[in-house]
Amino acid sequence: MRIMIMTDLEGVAGVKDWEDWCRPESRNYDTACRFLTNEVNVAVEAFFAEGASYVQVADGHGPGGIDIELLDPRVEYARGWPPGGWPFGLDASYDGLAHMGQHAKASTEYAHLAHTQSFRYIDLRVNGVSIGEFGQMALCAAELGVPEFFASGDLAFTREAEALVPGIVTCAVKRGVTPGAGEECTAEEYGRRNAGAVHTPPARARELIRTQASRAMRKLREDPPALPPVEGPFERVAVFRPEQAGGPSTIAREEHASSVIELMKLPFNPEVMGREDRVSEGKRQEDRIGKEERSDA
Numbered sequence: 389m390r391i392m393i394m395t396d397l398e399g400v401a402g403v404k405d406w407e408d409w410c411r412p413e414s415r416n417y418d419t420a421c422r423f424l425t426n427e428v429n430v431a432v433e434a435f436f437a438e439g440a441s442y443v444q445v446a447d448g449h450g451p452g453g454i455d456i457e458l459l460d461p462r463v464e465y466a467r468g469w470p471p472g473g474w475p476f477g478l479d480a481s482y483d484g485l486a487h488m489g490q491h492a493k494a495s496t497e498y499a500h501l502a503h504t505q506s507f508r509y510i511d512l513r514v515n516g517v518s519i520g521e522f523g524q525m526a527l528c529a530a531e532l533g534v535p536e537f538f539a540s541g542d543l544a545f546t547r548e549a550e551a552l553v554p555g556i557v558t559c560a561v562k563r564g565v566t567p568g569a570g571e572e573c574t575a576e577e578y579g580r581r582n583a584g585a586v587h588t589p590p591a592r593a594r595e596l597i598r599t600q601a602s603r604a605m606r607k608l609r610e611d612p613p614a615l616p617p618v619e620g621p622f623e624r625v626a627v628f629r630p631e632q633a634g635g636p637s638t639i640a641r642e643e644h645a646s647s648v649i650e651l652m653k654l655p656f657n658p659e660v661m662g663r664e665d666r667v668s669e670g671k672r673q674e675d676r677i678g679k680e681e682r683s684d685a
């Protein structure tokens with residue numbers, strides 16, 4: 389079975405903040421990369437032991453997050469993408485997609501270092517469903533017929549993954565402690581806002597990952613998680629924070645008739661968000677919640 393692991397850095401146990409841990413110039417960046425690579429290696433071990441024949445590690449953190457020298461020599465490592473990025477080398481030949489070191493989507497409460505692509509986003513929706521980096525990739529993977537089967541990161545992220553992909557096996561390695569969505573923050577403020585967390589020490593986190601990754605791989609073989617629905621036409625709406633305190637929020641809308649992957653490749657064209665946009669966004673959310681309540685009943 390062919391497996392891809394998409395990695396990020398903010399959701400790794402022991403990675404404490406953005407400033408000192410997640411940028412190439414951070415004093416603990418090399419340590420953060422080592423922590424991530426060690427987490428990935430135990431999942432790789434588990435995937436091969438449970439029947440994987442090929443594993444590709446796609447290094448998805450902005451400036452990279454994998455220490456290739458420490459990486460399990462049985463995998464292939466991918467970094468740098470074709471134009472447009474999405475879906476980062478994934479194709480229909482894969483049998484499963486895993487996310488590791490992942491953080492929750494922008495504006496999530498009690499999420500450690502939550503953001504979507506950058507700290508500028510307040511929210512991103514595809515066809516009315518609010519999603520983050522995991523959800524965008526899950527939709528692209530669904531279009532290719534590839535299920536998301538394993539997700540590790542902070543607790544808020546693992547709950548986000550479980551809500552979008554019922555049946556996915558997850559592993560939480562830390563939990564954020566900051567309440568509230570932080571919608572009032574500028575990008576810079578939001579980047580510092582959710583740095584508080586209770587961490588599982590890396591050695592223990594790796595043991596948890598080993599157990600859950602084995603379970604996930606067995607489940608993928610026997611009873612794979614369902615694909616989230618991907619039926620066009622597709623609309624992507626993104627709302628961005630003000631550049632400076634007191635400035636206007638901006639909103640970008642793009643559409644694609646038939647492909648969520650092509651939708652994700654479209655550049656954003658943000659416009660200043662008017663009062664009408666706020667009303668229609670609020671209305672859209674109410675409509676969606678109303679629909680969910682009706683389907684629950």
Ligand SMILES: [Zn+2]
Binds near residue numbers: 397449505
């Ligand atoms: Zn990320």
